[in-house]
Amino acid sequence: MDLVLETKNINKHFYKPKDFHVLKDISFGIGKGEFASIMGKSGSGKSTLLYILSTMDTDYTGELYLNGELITGKSHQELSRIRNERIGFVFQFHYLLSEFSVLENVMLPAKKLAKKSHAEIEHDGIEKLKMLHIEHLAQQRASRISGGEKQRVAIARALINDPTILMGDEPTGNLDSHNSENVFSIFKRLKEEQGLSLLVVTHDEDFAKRTDRTIQMEDGRIIG
Amino acid sequence: MTNWKVILNIAKTHLLTKMKSTATAALGVTFGIGAYITLVSFMTGLNDMLDSLILNQTPHIHLYNEIKPTERQPVSLYDEFKNSVNIVHSVKPKESPKKIHNALPILNYLKQDKKVKGATPQLRAQIFYLSGSIELGGNLVGVDIMEETRLSNMRDYIVGGSPEALKNTENGILLGSGLAQKMSLGVGDRVQISTVKGAVFPLKIVGIYQSGIADIDNVQSYANLKTVQRILGEARNYITDINVKLLDIGEAPAMARKLAGQFEVTATDINEANAQFETGSNIRNLITYAVSITLLIVAGFGIYNILNMLIYEKMKDIAILKATGFSGRDVQLIFMSQAMIIGAVGGLLGLFIGYVLSRIIDNVRFETEALPTISTYPIDYNIGYYLIGIAFALLSTFVAGWLPSNKARRIDPVRIIRGT
Numbered sequence: 001m002d003l004v005l006e007t008k009n010i011n012k013h014f015y016k017p018k019d020f021h022v023l024k025d026i027s028f029g030i031g032k033g034e035f036a037s038i039m040g041k042s043g044s045g046k047s048t049l050l051y052i053l054s055t056m057d058t059d060y061t062g063e064l065y066l067n068g069e070l071i072t073g074k075s076h077q078e079l080s081r082i083r084n085e086r087i088g089f090v091f092q093f094h095y096l097l098s099e100f101s102v103l104e105n106v107m108l109p110a111k112k113l114a115k116k117s118h119a120e121i122e123h124d125g126i127e128k129l130k131m132l133h134i135e136h137l138a139q140q141r142a143s144r145i146s147g148g149e150k151q152r153v154a155i156a157r158a159l160i161n162d163p164t165i166l167m168g169d170e171p172t173g174n175l176d177s178h179n180s181e182n183v184f185s186i187f188k189r190l191k192e193e194q195g196l197s198l199l200v201v202t203h204d205e206d207f208a209k210r211t212d213r214t215i216q217m218e219d220g221r222i223i224g
Numbered sequence: 225m226t227n228w229k230v231i232l233n234i235a236k237t238h239l240l241t242k243m244k245s246t247a248t249a250a251l252g253v254t255f256g257i258g259a260y261i262t263l264v265s266f267m268t269g270l271n272d273m274l275d276s277l278i279l280n281q282t283p284h285i286h287l288y289n290e291i292k293p294t295e296r297q298p299v300s301l302y303d304e305f306k307n308s309v310n311i312v313h314s315v316k317p318k319e320s321p322k323k324i325h326n327a328l329p330i331l332n333y334l335k336q337d338k339k340v341k342g343a344t345p346q347l348r349a350q351i352f353y354l355s356g357s358i359e360l361g362g363n364l365v366g367v368d369i370m371e372e373t374r375l376s377n378m379r380d381y382i383v384g385g386s387p388e389a390l391k392n393t394e395n396g397i398l399l400g401s402g403l404a405q406k407m408s409l410g411v412g413d414r415v416q417i418s419t420v421k422g423a424v425f426p427l428k429i430v431g432i433y434q435s436g437i438a439d440i441d442n443v444q445s446y447a448n449l450k451t452v453q454r455i456l457g458e459a460r461n462y463i464t465d466i467n468v469k470l471l472d473i474g475e476a477p478a479m480a481r482k483l484a485g486q487f488e489v490t491a492t493d494i495n496e497a498n499a500q501f502e503t504g505s506n507i508r509n510l511i512t513y514a515v516s517i518t519l520l521i522v523a524g525f526g527i528y529n530i531l532n533m534l535i536y537e538k539m540k541d542i543a544i545l546k547a548t549g550f551s552g553r554d555v556q557l558i559f560m561s562q563a564m565i566i567g568a569v570g571g572l573l574g575l576f577i578g579y580v581l582s583r584i585i586d587n588v589r590f591e592t593e594a595l596p597t598i599s600t601y602p603i604d605y606n607i608g609y610y611l612i613g614i615a616f617a618l619l620s621t622f623v624a625g626w627l628p629s630n631k632a633r634r635i636d637p638v639r640i641i642r643g644t
Contacts, residue, residue, distance in 0.1 A: 051641075051642070056546070056638050057638050076552055077551050077553065080549050080550060080551035080552075080554070081549065083547065083548065083549040084550075089547050089548065091641055095540060095544045095547075096544075097234075097545075098541075099241040100237060108230070108545075108548065109548040109549055111227065111229070111233075112230055112548070112549055112554070113549070114230075161549075169641070
């Protein structure tokens, strides 16, 4: 199976307040179309790992590959471009820009990428919203919609540039069970219908069980 | 690659949703620039007015014979005393005529010089104005009135009558306004004057001269050069002063030195005569700029403060922008463009306010005896000040925006998103 994302011997230390070896020799890969979850206790380093994988954290040793291309050591400018084009990200707290409308929020990464015309981007944005059944919210201000809706908007935004991989940092952590279920089924559908690769950090055991693969972490190591 | 459309759109949305802060920041700049424009226009307007007051009344070069002692006393010419110490007590000034030797050829020479705008002869005479049994001391200046009005703004100081009237009236006099008041005389009246030697002449008042300086207006009057020569019983070449106007005032010192050497006369140039005046102008300019820069720095701090606050509020937005692929540079550009928009809008508004205030000042009545031609406060509408103003507005907002936006550029999105 082709690997979308691969790490080789990733190590990371926190130096403040004192030296702490947070990630120890992390090597693993995510295949194309795979829906993987990372589980572990608080402090096991799972979120830290996710932010390294997302290219936002560059302070580590080891190697990170995306679609077989070495990402480690690239400039911030290039990493921004990679994030913009190839990685979708969903956070625990929705993190929309509250002054903008829902549609504008979704369109923003595509506008930044500037590969398509404004009309095409708008069309894509509406499509993504439709897919998530929230197209009626398109012109609402992002601050005026409910938590579950916000998370779906965030997913639509993560998908706007058709990324290679979608990452989530406890995307359901802040949602009730109904909305959690909703988000899960969206992820499942994305994998099945579009062959999207997903990597989700979660506390929720039920959520993790239903994914293709669960990566267990403890004390900075992958244990299974 | 920078996507300006997206960046400006985000900057615009930030500014519009925070209208109050935006307006406060922009008004800070507006106030600073407006005050700068008003101050500098007003101050330089005043300076220029005072400059021209002095410059127009003062010749660029003044030639005359100064009363002074001979530098080489006769005793030092005598060989026998060469090796002795000579002490001469109570040295007296050298007896020399007040008249400039060869004045007419000098005048002709000067008039042919290409650097000279004009040269006018003057004859200063000590006289007494007679009013009944009272004798008022004073002086009478013989001038070539048409040349004087061409080269200086003398016409502005003739408050009654006209220079043409003097030219056409052989026994005419432009009486000092202080004298006219003292003797209750007006245009059309006659005044008796007497020379130091005692000869009495009646002159017809064809105009009143008011320089605005009481000490002058109380003693000085003008008449035709020929008239004064006749009163003194002197020949046509009897001239005590020559005033020279140059095309380029900067050449005055060099030219004065040259003329002094060439014609053996005393020549003072305008810089020498008005050294303290220049100092006054410079200090006024200095104060203007000090005040303006202070205002703009205060405005700059306002912008700095507001942007800092905005960035603090937008921490999460910055993190999300970075997570979705905006680079640190993009984020910095977003906040820089906000600063620059505030600077440009505030600055332009400031120019406008400054212009309006200048206009208002320009229409405020300002009447003073010293300046008969001025009726409102003077304003210098120099486009240069407006350019400096807008440039400074942009510069100060750029500097004020740089530090906070640089901070935004360096924000680590992971730390914000993870809440540590």
